[in-house]
Amino acid sequence: MSENILGSRYPIIQTAMGWVATPQLVAASTSAGCFGFLALATSSKEEAIELIEETAKISSFPFGINFHMFQPGAKEIIEAAIENNVKAVSYSRSPIPQYIEKLKMNNIICIPTVGALKHAIKAEKLGADALVIQGSEGGGHTGSTPTTLLLSSVLENVSVPVFAAGGFRDGYGLAAAKAWGAQGIAMGTRFMMTKESPVPENTKDAYLQADIDEISVTKKFDGLPHRLIFNKYIQNIDKSNPLKLFFISLKSAWKYKQISQASFGDIVKSFFAMLRGDDLSISQTIMAANSPAVIQKAMVEGNPDQGAMPSGQVAGIIKEIPSCENLVKEIIEQYHKASENLKTL
Ligand SMILES: Cc1cc2nc3c(=O)[nH]c(=O)nc-3n(C[C@H](O)[C@H](O)[C@H](O)COP(=O)(O)O)c2cc1C
Missing domain, CATH: 3.20.20.70 (Aldolase class I)
Incomplete structure (x- = not known):
């Protein structure tokens, strides 16, 4: 070659x-x-x-x-x-x-x-x-x-x-x-x-079991088009309306305590903007700040159901771990x- x-x-x-x-x-x-x-x-x-x-x-x-x-x-x-x-x-x-x-x-x-x-x-x-x-x-x-x-x-x-x-x-x-x-x-x-690869075995199993059609793109996870396995966690985020996304992001922030730049005032402001239907940015900022912790849940801690698994569609046709x-x-x-x-x- x-x-x-x-x-x-x-x-x-x-x-x-x-x-x-x-x-x-x-x-x-x-x-x-x-x-x-x-x-x-x-x-x-x-x-x-x-x-x-x-x-x-x-x-x-x-x-x-x-x-x-x-x-x-x-x-x-x-x-x-x-x-x-x-x-x-x-x-x-x-x-x-x-x-x-x-x-x-x-x-x-x-x-x-x-x-x-x-x-x-x-x-x-x-x-x-x-x-x-x-x-x-x-x-x-x-x-x-x-x-x-x-x-x-x-x-x-x-x-x-x-x-x-x-x-x-x-x-x-x-x-x-x-x-x-x-x-x-x-x-x-x-x-x-x-x-x-250091990814825990049960997370590798989740990749082996994923179908091409279940590996899709969402912007709602961290604000950028991200291709991941659509497990229950990601499906829930992807089909959330602004109100639900707002509460998921708060729950996530509470869990991981990484609210990032978002102050309490920002969150309240965002809540009312979200009710008017014209602002998603703070929910998205909080989601993005917590996305590393959510990815680690699957990729480091071996908890594929509760974490995020970035993946190419090719995982859907990969059948072994050589x-x-x-x-x-x-x-x-x-x-x-x-x-x-x-x-x-
Ligand atoms: C689990 C995972 C994590 C990734 N993290 C990064 C990263 O930190 N930096 C980066 O430039 N690309 C990252 N990517 C993209 C890959 O480097 C690569 O460009 C992509 O996987 C190629 O497509 P394929 O998965 O079909 O081979 C990541 C991809 C996956 C699947």
Whole structure:
């Protein structure tokens, strides 16, 4: 397989996933020949620096980190990335040009994830060395353009290498993406459903049992389009009217005591605005502030019924939990079979 910009044996990225893409998962995916990204968007500055140092210690191969350039401590996270020879940085919303410049001056590959053509064009202008495009079927926060349409339109409009994400799980997908002109694929959900992923067993079981149709998008969970498994908890939020959402958000705030910027006055104001039917923002702010705790309920504490499970639709057709090594071996075998299929029309 031809060389890719990230230098991994295979052009397969294990993407960042909050509380999932730990140093252990990154070490396993990189050992299997992929390029792994450590998730730091949900970490404090201190935790992020520790995680970078730990990954540098246990991973035998180069790795990347994922964070938000607007998150507290972003500057120090960049310093730690430079000190620990991190090879690539992944980011998405609100990139900061000075940070991109600093990363590039230190030969760190800037590879943002984009979910729309206009963001791909902007990211290239801001200095991205490569892009991950995530189609709408992808897990977590996602756009509205399906992978096939986003991939082909981005390839027609940018000149940096592109990795395709959103719905990939096997070597046939890798071959398809490469046939299209992408440099490789990026997978989140598929790596989350591996033996080395730290997600508790009963939560992995809930992913195995999910149907494609039950993995859908709602904005009501944290204010942004978020693809998750529609368990009872998310179904309840998704079909809530403003009044119900207001009470769910208060209950959630009470439970997790993370009301964030919302003061008691704000809440009262929001209640009356909500009764007039013209303001959802405080309920949404409270929901968003509590969303990390709700995700951790499923992904860390192993309570899939009472928590939130971000997921790509691909979970609906994934039926086993292999080790990273076996997963990648199978992907490469399938890739070669797919290449044979392409020899005749
Ligand atoms: C559980 C979960 C958590 C995620 N957390 C993050 C994150 O912290 N940062 C990020 O940039 N993307 C995050 N994503 C998106 C993935 O990195 C990736 O782009 C997406 O899963 C690709 O689609 P796929 O699931 O179909 O492979 C998350 C996805 C999942 C499923």
